[in-house]
Amino acid sequence: MSVQSLFRALFVPGFILVMTALYWISLIGAPSSAQRVPRVIILFIVFMCVLVTLKEVKQLREVDDSEDISEPVLAAVKGWFIEHGQRVAFAIISIGYFPAFMWLGFNIANVVFLAMALPLAGLGSKLRPLPRIALSVTSALIAAVLFHLISLSMGFNVPAPFGI
Amino acid sequence: MYNIDAILMGLSALFQAHTLAFLLIGFFLGFFVGAIPGFNDANIMAILLPFTLLMEPVVAIVCMAAIYSGAQAAGAIPAILMNIPGTPGNAATTLEGYALSKSGRSGYALGLSLGASSWGALLGATMTFFLAPVLGMFALRFGPAEMLMVALLGLTVVSTLAAGDMKKGLLVVGFGLLISLIGADSMTAFPRGTYGIPYLYDGMPLIPVLLGLFGFSELLLLLGRKTISNKGDAPNDGLKEILSGMKESFSQKINIIRSSIVGFFVGVIPGAGATIGSFLAYGQARQWSRTPDRFGSGHPEGLVATDSANNSTATGAMVPMLTLGLPGSASTLIMLAALVLHGVRPGPQFFNNFQVDAYTILFSLFLASALIAILGVALCRVAQRVVFIPTAILVPIVAVLVFTGAFAWRFLAFDILLMIIFGLIGVILRARDYPVPALMLAIILGPMLEANFLRATRIGGVESLVAGPINQVMIVLIIASLAAPTIIAWSKQRKRRATPS
Numbered sequence: 001m002s003v004q005s006l007f008r009a010l011f012v013p014g015f016i017l018v019m020t021a022l023y024w025i026s027l028i029g030a031p032s033s034a035q036r037v038p039r040v041i042i043l044f045i046v047f048m049c050v051l052v053t054l055k056e057v058k059q060l061r062e063v064d065d066s067e068d069i070s071e072p073v074l075a076a077v078k079g080w081f082i083e084h085g086q087r088v089a090f091a092i093i094s095i096g097y098f099p100a101f102m103w104l105g106f107n108i109a110n111v112v113f114l115a116m117a118l119p120l121a122g123l124g125s126k127l128r129p130l131p132r133i134a135l136s137v138t139s140a141l142i143a144a145v146l147f148h149l150i151s152l153s154m155g156f157n158v159p160a161p162f163g164i
Numbered sequence: 165m166y167n168i169d170a171i172l173m174g175l176s177a178l179f180q181a182h183t184l185a186f187l188l189i190g191f192f193l194g195f196f197v198g199a200i201p202g203f204n205d206a207n208i209m210a211i212l213l214p215f216t217l218l219m220e221p222v223v224a225i226v227c228m229a230a231i232y233s234g235a236q237a238a239g240a241i242p243a244i245l246m247n248i249p250g251t252p253g254n255a256a257t258t259l260e261g262y263a264l265s266k267s268g269r270s271g272y273a274l275g276l277s278l279g280a281s282s283w284g285a286l287l288g289a290t291m292t293f294f295l296a297p298v299l300g301m302f303a304l305r306f307g308p309a310e311m312l313m314v315a316l317l318g319l320t321v322v323s324t325l326a327a328g329d330m331k332k333g334l335l336v337v338g339f340g341l342l343i344s345l346i347g348a349d350s351m352t353a354f355p356r357g358t359y360g361i362p363y364l365y366d367g368m369p370l371i372p373v374l375l376g377l378f379g380f381s382e383l384l385l386l387l388g389r390k391t392i393s394n395k396g397d398a399p400n401d402g403l404k405e406i407l408s409g410m411k412e413s414f415s416q417k418i419n420i421i422r423s424s425i426v427g428f429f430v431g432v433i434p435g436a437g438a439t440i441g442s443f444l445a446y447g448q449a450r451q452w453s454r455t456p457d458r459f460g461s462g463h464p465e466g467l468v469a470t471d472s473a474n475n476s477t478a479t480g481a482m483v484p485m486l487t488l489g490l491p492g493s494a495s496t497l498i499m500l501a502a503l504v505l506h507g508v509r510p511g512p513q514f515f516n517n518f519q520v521d522a523y524t525i526l527f528s529l530f531l532a533s534a535l536i537a538i539l540g541v542a543l544c545r546v547a548q549r550v551v552f553i554p555t556a557i558l559v560p561i562v563a564v565l566v567f568t569g570a571f572a573w574r575f576l577a578f579d580i581l582l583m584i585i586f587g588l589i590g591v592i593l594r595a596r597d598y599p600v601p602a603l604m605l606a607i608i609l610g611p612m613l614e615a616n617f618l619r620a621t622r623i624g625g626v627e628s629l630v631a632g633p634i635n636q637v638m639i640v641l642i643i644a645s646l647a648a649p650t651i652i653a654w655s656k657q658r659k660r661r662a663t664p665s
Contacts, residue, residue: 008596009596011592011596012592012593012596015592016335016339019339019342020339020342022359023342023345023346023357026355026357026359027356027357030352030356031351031352031354033349033352033618034349034351034352034354037345037613037614037617038345038356041338041345042342044334045339045342048331048334048335049335051331052331055331086387087384087385090383090384090559090563091384091584091587091588094380094584095581095584097567097580098577098581098584101567101571101580102577106568113564114560114564117563118557118560120560122555123554123560125556147564147565147568151568
């Protein structure tokens with residue numbers, strides 16, 4: 001049973017426990033009626049976390065990993081980033097969409113996001129850099145115009161640039 | 165009880181040119197909006213509400229009902245093609261529909277869904293037609309304790325649908341319930357789990373959470389793939405595939421009838437919602453199936469069950485709205501508002517005082533169910549191409565749609581960030597085989613569960629939770645659904661030991 005496999009198996013129960021602990025902290029000082037149902041649910045979560053953890057550890061022990069030599073942690077992390085780098089980058093630019101949306105407005109945020117997301121997702125991967133950038137920016141502009149028209153027709157109050 | 169003259173007048177009122185025109189317009193609008201993730205029927209109905217004041221009351225309601233029917237049916241399209249439910253009621257559609265789509269059978273899956281939706285809507289309309297005048301009283305028997313049991317039943321069924329591991333399902337259900345309780349407590353207004361963020365004070369917004377868990381997480385997982393479908397280029401026989409799926413759905417008569425009945429009666433209960441109905445129907449379809457092991461990997465029976473129930477729930481939800489004036493969802497609330505604005509007051513006397521209008525509305529549901537099958541085929545042929553669009557284009561474009569859909573729910577930029585956070589949670593859960601539908605259902609049902617628990621225990625004490633025949637039947641069903649996976653696994657083990665190797 002390697003450290004990495006144990007980490008992978010227990011990540012979700014651990015994450016849920018941390019979130020549950022944060023919720024429990026927020027209940028400090030709450031009236032008892034506000035705590036009644038959450039307390040029951042928190043107990044239930046802790047109980048299920050224990051069961052899931054025991055099952056996961058049991059399954060890991062049953063797996064014959066005698067040939068499994070633990071990779072150094074740094075190498076494992078590096079390998080993970082190589083495998084999932086595209087997703088991590090996409091998640092980062094998606095998170096960046098939020099402040100861009102608020103400060104730059106709907107239309108500019110869409111252009112900027114799409115201009116980065118389209119090549120990241122693989123658009124024009126067989127082209128040279130300059131044509132690829134040109135293709136991405138043009139596609140981003142066209143798509144942003146379409147989204148602007150959709151938002152107008154649906155009556156969404158999307159923010160304009162710089163809040164104006 | 166059934167006035168033949170009123171029925172015939174209702175039928176003739178429906179087949180007026182302007183009524184039919186608005187029915188068609190409403191259906192197209194609903195279908196279009198329902199097929200776009202994050203844009204739901206309640207949005208478009210709210211936008212159209214002021215315009216309906218210019219229409220006659222029954223025309224307005226027929227239009228709204230057509231939008232509602234179209235959206236429920238079309239919500240399955242993004243659920244099947246991209247694993248992004250178009251409406252919360254289509255969360256269960258993703259369980260089998262998307263698996264079929266990934267294996268290159270998107271047209272077949274769409275056909276199954278269309279056929280099942282059409283039949284479910286038709287059966288729901290039939291049951292509404294014959295039972296609405298009397299069913300209002302049935303809905304009134306569901307007090308807080310009964311509603312709590314309905315919510316618990318829905319949660320136990322969905323947790324047992326977790327791929328081979330009920331413990332993971334129950335853990336995720338607990339987590340979802342806790343998330344659902346973020347916000348101001350309904351009794352004391354104490355902010356729970358908000359950490360000072362004002363946008364969480366009203367609780368978790370459902371559409372951004374839904375878009376994140378299903379939509380954004382799926383987009384992240386699609387990166388690196390060439391297209392959604394594993395099968396490469398678009399087939400030339402898309403129409404043939406869709407029709408083959410419809411034909412297959414028509415052959416599953418017992419499944420459709422059973423699922424539609426489950427969905428309809430869940431829809432009749434105010435506030436229960438299409439999500440519970442479709443998951444309960446899925447659970448019972450798996451229990452009755454001869455091949456339950458195939459569920460989760462693209463089983464037609466599962467998809468037929470969820471979509472027929474989903475559409476039957478939608479028509480069932482009209483019953484409490486018309487007979488009691490109790491809307492069960494945002495869409496039925498807007499329909500109710502439209503009726504009231506036109507001076508038509510739903511309630512126990514609706515079928516006495518507004519007979520012709522009532523039957524016109526009911527007949528429009530029949531017509532909408534036929535439109536699902538007829539127009540749906542043509543619209544799905546176009547939609548089917550989505551699975552063959554390169555993800556390099558599809559993922560960023562749909563991401564912007566998902567961002568916009570998340571924003572459009574409350575017009576808060578914060579919801580975009582919330583959607584992304586839940587998207588990342590969805591990715592993590594899916595990577596470790598934790599069931600995301602269970603989390604979503606728990607988030608939807610949590611507030612209903614807490615409110616009804618507190619109300620029931622205040623009115624009748626804890627013992628009221630187990631009193632009454634409805635509660636007792638529900639408790640038996642809950643225990644059965646929790647015990648069923650263990651019993652099935654144990655009996656399989658026995659058979660394996662008994663079979664000589």
